[in-house]
Amino acid sequence: MLEIKNIHKTFNLGTINEKKALNGVTLYLDEGDFVTVIGGNGAGKSTTLNAVAGVWPIDSGSIIIDGVDVTGLPEHKRAPYLGRVFQDPMNGTAATMEIQENLALAARRGQRRGLRWGITKAEKARYHEVLKSLDLGLEDRMSSKVGLLSGGQRQAVTLLMATLKKPKLLLLDEHTAALDPKTAAKVLELSDKIIAENNLTAMMVTHNMRDAIIHGNRLIMMNEGQIILDIKGDEKKKLSVEDLLQKFEEVSGEEFANDKALLG
Amino acid sequence: MFNLIPVFCSNDIMSLVRALPGSTAQGLIWGIMAIGVFLTFKILDFADLTVDGTFGTGGAVTVMLILAGYPPVVAVGIAFLAGMLAGIVTGILHTVFGIPAILSGILSQIALYSVNLNIAQGRANQAVSVDLYHLVVSGRNNPLTIITVAFVILVMIALLYWFFGTETGFTIRATGCNENMSRAQGINTSVAKVVALAFSNGIVGFAGGMLAQYQGNFDVNMGRGAIVIGLASVIIGEVIGEALFGKRLNFSARLAFVAIGSIIYYIVIQFVLWLGLPTINMKMFSAMVVAIFLAVPYMRGRAKNSYRKAAKN
Numbered sequence: 047m048l049e050i051k052n053i054h055k056t057f058n059l060g061t062i063n064e065k066k067a068l069n070g071v072t073l074y075l076d077e078g079d080f081v082t083v084i085g086g087n088g089a090g091k092s093t094t095l096n097a098v099a100g101v102w103p104i105d106s107g108s109i110i111i112d113g114v115d116v117t118g119l120p121e122h123k124r125a126p127y128l129g130r131v132f133q134d135p136m137n138g139t140a141a142t143m144e145i146q147e148n149l150a151l152a153a154r155r156g157q158r159r160g161l162r163w164g165i166t167k168a169e170k171a172r173y174h175e176v177l178k179s180l181d182l183g184l185e186d187r188m189s190s191k192v193g194l195l196s197g198g199q200r201q202a203v204t205l206l207m208a209t210l211k212k213p214k215l216l217l218l219d220e221h222t223a224a225l226d227p228k229t230a231a232k233v234l235e236l237s238d239k240i241i242a243e244n245n246l247t248a249m250m251v252t253h254n255m256r257d258a259i260i261h262g263n264r265l266i267m268m269n270e271g272q273i274i275l276d277i278k279g280d281e282k283k284k285l286s287v288e289d290l291l292q293k294f295e296e297v298s299g300e301e302f303a304n305d306k307a308l309l310g
Numbered sequence: 311m312f313n314l315i316p317v318f319c320s321n322d323i324m325s326l327v328r329a330l331p332g333s334t335a336q337g338l339i340w341g342i343m344a345i346g347v348f349l350t351f352k353i354l355d356f357a358d359l360t361v362d363g364t365f366g367t368g369g370a371v372t373v374m375l376i377l378a379g380y381p382p383v384v385a386v387g388i389a390f391l392a393g394m395l396a397g398i399v400t401g402i403l404h405t406v407f408g409i410p411a412i413l414s415g416i417l418s419q420i421a422l423y424s425v426n427l428n429i430a431q432g433r434a435n436q437a438v439s440v441d442l443y444h445l446v447v448s449g450r451n452n453p454l455t456i457i458t459v460a461f462v463i464l465v466m467i468a469l470l471y472w473f474f475g476t477e478t479g480f481t482i483r484a485t486g487c488n489e490n491m492s493r494a495q496g497i498n499t500s501v502a503k504v505v506a507l508a509f510s511n512g513i514v515g516f517a518g519g520m521l522a523q524y525q526g527n528f529d530v531n532m533g534r535g536a537i538v539i540g541l542a543s544v545i546i547g548e549v550i551g552e553a554l555f556g557k558r559l560n561f562s563a564r565l566a567f568v569a570i571g572s573i574i575y576y577i578v579i580q581f582v583l584w585l586g587l588p589t590i591n592m593k594m595f596s597a598m599v600v601a602i603f604l605a606v607p608y609m610r611g612r613a614k615n616s617y618r619k620a621a622k623n
């Protein structure tokens with residue numbers, strides 16, 4: 047479903063801030079793979095997701111989604127293949143528009159938008175049902191502006207928007223990082239449910255090692271712009287946080303000093 | 311702009327009342343322009359300075375076409391299209407060439423000064439008399455002007471209400487609110503911006519065409535300060551609209567209040583003039599008026615909810 051072939055990306059080339067963010071990243075995802083991505087700060091986790099999403103063009107290598115080479119496509123042209131949830135809850139929705147209008151926008155991702163009505167009656171009924179499944183009471187507030195919702199609610203709506211039209215690939219970029227533990231757990235539970243129900247291919251970046259182990263069928267660890275660990279299936283299920291820390295030390299020869307990861 | 315308002319030297323209330331129809335008519339025409347400014351300033355979140363130029367473009371195109379024998383209704387229609395072109399240029403400067411938003415508007419505005427002079431065949435002022443042509447509106451007939459322009463504004467509001475409920479309208483609203491999210495939903499934000507700028511400047515061009523007919527001439531400086539008047543109208547309208555209707559103020563009502571804001575702005579200018587104060591200080595008084603309008607709701611909010619009060623409780 048996803049082929050990332052030896053991609054490289056350097057930021058601020060030639061200046062004092064030059065950073066080789068992606069140093070030959072290669073990854074193949076089958077349909078239905080749910081990969082968690084962990085690593086220290088600056089390892090290249092979010093950068094990899096941004097490269098796949100097309101936020102900026104990569105320096106070399108190629109990205110192929112379901113057989114289509116998207117390397118040369120700008121962000122909005124890749125959007126039809128992707129569903130994305132961002133780290134900042136404020137970033138995934140349009141705050142001045144209503145919940146149902148945001149959902150209507152997402153439903154038209156990949157379509158030519160013309161002068162047809164932005165949201166139809168039939169759609170509103172459908173969104174009511176879909177919002178009900180979130181179990182957050184949002185179905186009663188469909189015409190409220192999204193700006194009035196809390197961070198967790200906005201992330202839930204963003205998640206819904208990302209998966210309303212089944213995407214080829216779901217990109218979750220630390221999407222619970224800005225939420226309190228209880229809400230984060232709820233959003234993760236929702237993510238699991240939606241991914242399982244729709245058999246989605248997903249990549250989830252997280253700082254939380256325990257979450258990385260519990261969720262998904264595959265785990266990759268990144269460091270300095272490369273993938274240094276790739277564990278799947280049963281081996282992944284048997285992992286513990288200490289195992290991961292140890293493996294990291296083995297492979298990279300340095301201590302993985304990340305408080306959040308230690309606290310799991 | 312002030313050439314139709316007589317200078318008052320007496321404080322006779324009746325002279326103020328007599329000047330009201332003129333202020334209302336002009337306020338309404340500038341209200342059309344203010345609605346155009348609302349589209350870019352409030353919905354797209356883009357401070358579009360092109361309008362100072364576009365307003366004149368609309369005036370120039372309208373007057374020259376009428377003098378060439380075209381029906382005035384057709385002339386303002388073409389003024390709308392000319393305005394759209396100006397907006398597209400600003401949009402391209404910004405989205406294709408990466409020039410910052412405000413600068414793009416300024417560059418267009420500067421270029422349009424020359425363009426407008428060219429359209430008017432080098433003349434800085436071109437008259438089009440209502441005695442000779444069947445103009446749509448005229449300062450000689452304020453009541454008819456008021457009715458005509460009010461009707462036009464109502465039609466405009468209805469069209470805009472429809473447009474921003476369409477898929478394309480949604481893309482513009484989303485782009486103005488959150489560009490990253492819009493791109494993630496497959497929206498070409500550059501195209502959305504250009505479309506919004508095009509329609510906004512089309513409306514401003516149309517307003518310029520109407521004012522040129524109202525005052526009976528095109529003047530190369532007729533658009534000077536248009537953005538300030540537009541923004542003042544938008545903000546005055548918002549302040550009054552929210553004071554009267556609070557949260558219930560919907561999109562159509564907001565647009566209507568933009569026009570009302572423009573009328574109020576003009577009536578206040580009229581009032582200041584009527585006070586007999588020296589006209590060289592007009593701009594300062596206008597600025598003070600707008601500042602007061604902006605400050606009142608803020609100060610009232612602060613009075614209800616101040617640190618001093620918290621200390622006392």
